[in-house]
Amino acid sequence: MNIVVFIKQVPDNTKLKPEQLGEAGIPREGVEMMVNPFDEYALETALRLKEAGGEGSKVSIISLGSGSAKDVVKKAIAAGGDEAFLLTDPVFLEGDNTATALALANAAKTLVPDHHMLLFGQTSLDDGTSQTGPKVAELLEYPSLTACKNAEITGESTLKIMRETERGVEFHEMTLPGVICMMKCDYELRTANIKGVMKANKTQIPVKTPADLGLSSEQVGANASTTTLTRLWQRPEKSAGIKVEEADPTVAVEQLLGFLKTQKVL
Amino acid sequence: MGFEEYKGIWVVAEASEGRSTEPAQELLTVAKELSAKLGQSISAVVLSGTSDDTTSTETLLGQLGADTVYSIKHDLLAQYQSQLYTKALSDLILAKKPNIVLFSGTPTAMDYAPRVTVRIGGGLMSNVSELSVNDNGELDGVKSCLAESMLVSYRTDKARPQMATVRGKSYATGQPDANRNAVVEVVTPELSADLAKTRLLEVQAGDTAKKKLEDADIVVSGGRGLQSAEQFVLVENLAAQLGAAVGASRAVVDAGWRPHSEQVGQTGKTVSPKLYIALGISGAIQHLVGMRTSGTIIAINRDAEAPIFKTADFGIVGDVFDVVPALVDALKKEGSPVSV
Ligand SMILES: Cc1cc2nc3c(=O)[nH]c(=O)nc-3n(C[C@H](O)[C@H](O)[C@H](O)COP(=O)(O)OP(=O)(O)OC[C@H]3O[C@@H](n4cnc5c(N)ncnc54)[C@H](O)[C@@H]3O)c2cc1C
Numbered sequence: 348m349n350i351v352v353f354i355k356q357v358p359d360n361t362k363l364k365p366e367q368l369g370e371a372g373i374p375r376e377g378v379e380m381m382v383n384p385f386d387e388y389a390l391e392t393a394l395r396l397k398e399a400g401g402e403g404s405k406v407s408i409i410s411l412g413s414g415s416a417k418d419v420v421k422k423a424i425a426a427g428g429d430e431a432f433l434l435t436d437p438v439f440l441e442g443d444n445t446a447t448a449l450a451l452a453n454a455a456k457t458l459v460p461d462h463h464m465l466l467f468g469q470t471s472l473d474d475g476t477s478q479t480g481p482k483v484a485e486l487l488e489y490p491s492l493t494a495c496k497n498a499e500i501t502g503e504s505t506l507k508i509m510r511e512t513e514r515g516v517e518f519h520e521m522t523l524p525g526v527i528c529m530m531k532c533d534y535e536l537r538t539a540n541i542k543g544v545m546k547a548n549k550t551q552i553p554v555k556t557p558a559d560l561g562l563s564s565e566q567v568g569a570n571a572s573t574t575t576l577t578r579l580w581q582r583p584e585k586s587a588g589i590k591v592e593e594a595d596p597t598v599a600v601e602q603l604l605g606f607l608k609t610q611k612v613l
Numbered sequence: 614m615g616f617e618e619y620k621g622i623w624v625v626a627e628a629s630e631g632r633s634t635e636p637a638q639e640l641l642t643v644a645k646e647l648s649a650k651l652g653q654s655i656s657a658v659v660l661s662g663t664s665d666d667t668t669s670t671e672t673l674l675g676q677l678g679a680d681t682v683y684s685i686k687h688d689l690l691a692q693y694q695s696q697l698y699t700k701a702l703s704d705l706i707l708a709k710k711p712n713i714v715l716f717s718g719t720p721t722a723m724d725y726a727p728r729v730t731v732r733i734g735g736g737l738m739s740n741v742s743e744l745s746v747n748d749n750g751e752l753d754g755v756k757s758c759l760a761e762s763m764l765v766s767y768r769t770d771k772a773r774p775q776m777a778t779v780r781g782k783s784y785a786t787g788q789p790d791a792n793r794n795a796v797v798e799v800v801t802p803e804l805s806a807d808l809a810k811t812r813l814l815e816v817q818a819g820d821t822a823k824k825k826l827e828d829a830d831i832v833v834s835g836g837r838g839l840q841s842a843e844q845f846v847l848v849e850n851l852a853a854q855l856g857a858a859v860g861a862s863r864a865v866v867d868a869g870w871r872p873h874s875e876q877v878g879q880t881g882k883t884v885s886p887k888l889y890i891a892l893g894i895s896g897a898i899q900h901l902v903g904m905r906t907s908g909t910i911i912a913i914n915r916d917a918e919a920p921i922f923k924t925a926d927f928g929i930v931g932d933v934f935d936v937v938p939a940l941v942d943a944l945k946k947e948g949s950p951v952s953v
């Protein structure tokens with residue numbers, strides 16, 4: 348079973364300062380970056396499928412981003428990934444998710460032509476469109492399932508997939524090749540061991556440009572984008588609320604109920 | 614740019630396998646606002662299996678503002694499958710040329726809506742909480758990004774139709790008008806079974822007696838301050854008293870006290886109820902991003918310095934094991950119905 352995992356490098360939102368949330372755009376320079384949280388679950392799911400798939404299985408990582416995205420793909424190799432590709436070019440970074448999906452679909456086709464399945468995170472922390480996975484599926488004419496929480500191999504080219512939807516927990520069988528987008532799963536993420544880190548340090552990460560993927564200038568960046576951004580601003584901070592430090596809980600509760608009544612909640 | 618032939622505002626609903634069409638009912642509220650601005654009619658599209666009874670849904674959608682209901686019916690649509698739903702809807706859009714197509718923000722719609730836009734060559738705004746028409750008659754959407762810390766305004770003006778998935782509960786459901794009727798047009802799509810690459814094996818429907826976290830008007834969440842799975846019953850008691858849904862911090866989910874389906878935050882659910890009560894939750898940024906857009910936020914925590922107090926509209930510095938039972942008692946005495 349050959350699995351491709353798409354991993355995005357995103358700003359670490361716990362380390363951002365308010366002054367970095369200006370109109371200039373989502374801060375990606377001069378801020379701490381991290382692996383998109385859901386992509387860690389996509390990777391963990393891929394590693395589990397590889398283990399279950401036995402001899403000859405491999406996990407390939409693809410990331411589109413700036414040069415610093417090398418850090419997140421190295422981390423994925425250290426955790427157990429076999430190979431990785433970095434799509435880096437200034438023009439890539441000017442694209443929206445339609446352009447990104449086109450680049451990622453071409454990368455999967457040309458860089459890992461023998462793949463059986465493509466794993467995505469459900470949503471990215473920064474753009475948060477939740478569109479990239481389904482769009483890649485459409486471009487490659489594969490089936491897709493979003494909001495997945497587990498995947499098990501059930502046959503030569505079938506997976507049993509668990510997802511959580513508006514109706515509850517659903518189980519689906521998918522005929523491969525296919526796309527699944529992962530939520531947080533119930534299992535723990537593995538941490539890289541020393542051997543993994545050493546392997547990651549030695550692994551060459553090929554860097555690919557639009558031309559390497561056979562993409563013309565019409566197929567990348569702003570030219571291939573379908574959305575137009577008009578404004579970006581910080582969500583207004585809430586003003587400080589009321590805080591009661593009252594030893595007697597009955598009195599505190601009375602004040603709370605009073606507040607809820609003035610708010611017309613009670 | 615030659616977009617004049619694209620007319621009408623569509624809202625899309627899935628009605629197979631007993632799916633709720635409530636999200637589509639919310640979409641009709643915003644569709645009516647847009648329709649008033651643009652002077653264009655509203656159509657609802659309902660996808661279902663041939664044997665699904667959609668009559669009452671179609672009637673309701675008409676009463677809520679749809680002028681036409683396109684009822685797309687096919688045996689192969691009885692179960693949700695990405696490629697079949699994509700084809701059925703794309704074909705109708707290509708034939709009828711609507712100006713705007715709105716989807717709900719459910720996992721199902723968010724699976725096939727992006728595919729539809731790739732197939733017909735348009736753009737899609739995701740999870741928008743606000744839609745409006747600008748001076749050029751284009752659709753503007755607002756969504757949050759960077760884990761709810763920023764907002765972005767954007768549009769998909771390069772092609773038609775202009776499409777968006779709308780975040781649940783951004784718009785209220787309207788009042789049905791019993792005198793309104795939609796014209797129902799049954800559409801039979803051309804589909805073949807070899808497109809069916811996924812198959813539903815089983816659904817474990819959630820406990821229907823329990824309020825769904827995403828839909829609840831009140832959420833009571835508990836954190837590590839509850840100290841054990843057994844003592845989490847305190848959260849359930851308050852939730853029961855308020856008719857609220859139960860939520861949890863990740864610490865509690867990771868400890869195995871509560872299921873992940875109840876987790877609120879960056880790697881859990883994003884909720885925006887009218888009232889959110891955080892019990893024994895410190896207020897880590899990853900938790901806050903999942904609930905900070907709630908109407909009124911209440912926190913009870915024994916640490917006066919806990920960050921949750923910065924986000925709370927009303928906070929009590931105290932022990933949950935003292936304050937929550939007192940609150941439940943007071944609410945019982947009050948006996949007043951919660952009016953959210
Ligand atoms: C990538 C990533 C994603 C994450 N995603 C999420 C997410 O989706 N959701 C989420 O919630 N977290 C998430 N986290 C974890 C988050 O950082 C915090 O660790 C977590 O929210 C803490 O949960 P807590 O507030 O219950 O526990 P703690 O931080 O341990 O806080 C417990 C609080 O209870 C108070 N307390 C203790 N006893 C009492 C008492 N008797 N009475 C009153 N108060 C009491 C304490 O003062 C303290 O403030 C994520 C972390 C990472 C790294």
Ligand SMILES: Nc1ncnc2c1ncn2[C@@H]1O[C@H](COP(=O)(O)O)[C@@H](O)[C@H]1O
Pocket residue numbers: 353354355356383385386389409410411412444447466467468469470471472474475476477478479480
């Ligand atoms: N630049 C990128 N590089 C690699 N994977 C990406 C990139 N952008 C998005 N993805 C994948 O698509 C998922 C959804 O992203 P989004 O559509 O932005 O919410 C992410 O969790 C990743 O798995």
